[in-house]
Amino acid sequence: MLQHYNNYINGKWVSASSGKRFKSINPADTRKVIGEFPASDKKDVDNAVAAAKKAFEHWRLVPAPKRGEFLFKAAKILEERKEMIGDLVCKEMGKVRHESHGDVQEAIDMGYYMAGEGRRLFGDTVHSELPQKDIKTIRVPLGVFGLITPWNFPTAIPAWKIFPALICGNTVVFKPPSYTPASACELVKCFHDAGIPPGVLNMVHGSGGVVGETIITHPHINGISFTGSSTTGKRIAEACAPRFIKHSLEMGGKNGIIIMDDADLDLAVDGCVWAGFGTTGQRCTAGSRVIVHKKVYDAFLKKFVTAVKKLRLGNGMDKNTDVGPLISAESVEKVKRYMTIARENDKVAILCGGKIPSDPKLKHGYFFQPTILINVQSHHRVAQEEIFGPVVAVLKANDLNEAITIANDVQYGLSSAIFTKDLRNAHLAARELQTGIVYINASTIGAEIHTPFGGIKNTGNGHREAGGQGGALETYTEIKVINVDYSGKIQKAQGIEWGK
Ligand code: UN1
Numbered sequence: 001m002l003q004h005y006n007n008y009i010n011g012k013w014v015s016a017s018s019g020k021r022f023k024s025i026n027p028a029d030t031r032k033v034i035g036e037f038p039a040s041d042k043k044d045v046d047n048a049v050a051a052a053k054k055a056f057e058h059w060r061l062v063p064a065p066k067r068g069e070f071l072f073k074a075a076k077i078l079e080e081r082k083e084m085i086g087d088l089v090c091k092e093m094g095k096v097r098h099e100s101h102g103d104v105q106e107a108i109d110m111g112y113y114m115a116g117e118g119r120r121l122f123g124d125t126v127h128s129e130l131p132q133k134d135i136k137t138i139r140v141p142l143g144v145f146g147l148i149t150p151w152n153f154p155t156a157i158p159a160w161k162i163f164p165a166l167i168c169g170n171t172v173v174f175k176p177p178s179y180t181p182a183s184a185c186e187l188v189k190c191f192h193d194a195g196i197p198p199g200v201l202n203m204v205h206g207s208g209g210v211v212g213e214t215i216i217t218h219p220h221i222n223g224i225s226f227t228g229s230s231t232t233g234k235r236i237a238e239a240c241a242p243r244f245i246k247h248s249l250e251m252g253g254k255n256g257i258i259i260m261d262d263a264d265l266d267l268a269v270d271g272c273v274w275a276g277f278g279t280t281g282q283r284c285t286a287g288s289r290v291i292v293h294k295k296v297y298d299a300f301l302k303k304f305v306t307a308v309k310k311l312r313l314g315n316g317m318d319k320n321t322d323v324g325p326l327i328s329a330e331s332v333e334k335v336k337r338y339m340t341i342a343r344e345n346d347k348v349a350i351l352c353g354g355k356i357p358s359d360p361k362l363k364h365g366y367f368f369q370p371t372i373l374i375n376v377q378s379h380h381r382v383a384q385e386e387i388f389g390p391v392v393a394v395l396k397a398n399d400l401n402e403a404i405t406i407a408n409d410v411q412y413g414l415s416s417a418i419f420t421k422d423l424r425n426a427h428l429a430a431r432e433l434q435t436g437i438v439y440i441n442a443s444t445i446g447a448e449i450h451t452p453f454g455g456i457k458n459t460g461n462g463h464r465e466a467g468g469q470g471g472a473l474e475t476y477t478e479i480k481v482i483n484v485d486y487s488g489k490i491q492k493a494q495g496i497e498w499g500k
Pocket of ligand 1 (some may be wrong): 444
């Protein structure tokens with residue numbers, strides 16, 4: 001029996017007004033269909049935005065601790081369903097089961113963290129330069145937020161956006177990715193079952209071209225938060241600029257890991273394998289470049305290739321699997337294309353992997369072998385462009401300065417790492433690496449939800465996800481300064497004595 005899922009608009013589960021539907025399939029075995037979803041159009045988005053706009057008038061006035069109670073409940077329900085939703089993420093997105101469960105855990109953590117924020121959402125009290133005057137700042141919501149999320153974290157990234165948007169008093173129109181719509185439905189269902197008032201959270205399934213485009217150009221949308229490709233991010237920036245609406249963009253990465261000559265090489269290998277091949281390399285934080293000090297280049301490579309060759313490809317539900325499939329046939333084509341670029345344009349060597357596996361057990365899924373490219377130089381396309389697959393480019397550096405220069409020599413600036421036992425190397429790298437996140441003796445992936453997440457350069461446009469103050473709370477609120485003068489006079493700041 002094919003499961004039918006729906007949009008969620010104004011507290012009701014409804015099909016697309018056109019009646020059209022699309023399917024989501026299991027990337028580890030494309031014969032398995034997860035379910036059917038509404039292929040929505042403009043009318044559905046209009047309905048969702050209208051519901052969110054109406055609900056905003058009520059929701060913004062619900063005291064934040066009370067809003068938090070709904071979010072606590074939603075997070076609790078999500079926690080109770082972690083097993084079931086985690087397995088669904090595994091089947092729909094493909095990453096291995098324990099990582100899929102980690103995805104849901106990240107969503108739960110975000111839920112509890114932001115629910116608690118309902119009792120904080122602090123502003124400042126400020127001393128006035130004038131007597132008998134008080135100043136305070138408060139955080140106010142923007143209105144209706146459009147949230148557009150990627151498929152690589154089917155529940156975590158929506159949770160990064162939905163929980164903070166709601167706790168701050170915004171209402172939401174959420175467009176989940178077309179590859180992982182069932183996981184999104186299960187997440188939204190937790191809010192529904194927690195009794196979130198109708199219209200506060202709405203979800204519209206469908207394509208980026210239609211649903212996404214309608215959201216980003218909609219006159220009643222007051223803010224956008226997007227995670228995905230730089231191409232789409234650019235389109236969103238263009239659409240938001242004429243209306244000056246806030247848009248938080250979280251985009252690509254080409255994250256570098258530096259291995260110094262004093263590094264614990266076994267630790268470094270573990271970090272590089274996890275960063276490069278965890279989630280099949282489909283994280284914006286993936287450690288897709290490894291920059292190795294020349295003195296340990298050969299020794300590192302020997303250990304690295306041995307570890308990578310041990311990785312077992314397979315269905316993420318199988319407990320022996322280390323690396324799951326890619327998300328789609330297009331992704332496999334893209335990674336294959338980069339193998340041709342590696343060989344023919346960049347003329348680098350493929351040390352291991354580089355192919356679609358021949359194992360007949362994998363023939364129904366979108367699998368690609370874990371791949372290491374060597375003799376890579378920084379100007380090569382494989383060292384510059386985000387591949388978003390199980391491919392790691394290894395580069396050689398003469399010293400720390402050169403390693404940092406190489407690490408910074410890309411258009412992106414999300415995450416970076418250094419393996420070293422020397423405090424001076426660690427601190428210098430932390431100061432000089434041009435990324436939003438730096439790891440010392442750790443992998444480039446696995447940021448924690450209470451720390452601001454995001455990058456510089458072409459990775460982002462200055463906003464941060466997750467975290468609290470300095471993070472998501474800045475994105476989902478405006479600051480209002482309230483001045484109260486109890487002097488009984490019209491006092492003038494800056495020493496002005498006008499009218500005397
Ligand atoms: C992403 O790939 O878009 O830091 C997000 C990490 C995860 C989030 C990744 N917590 O790797």
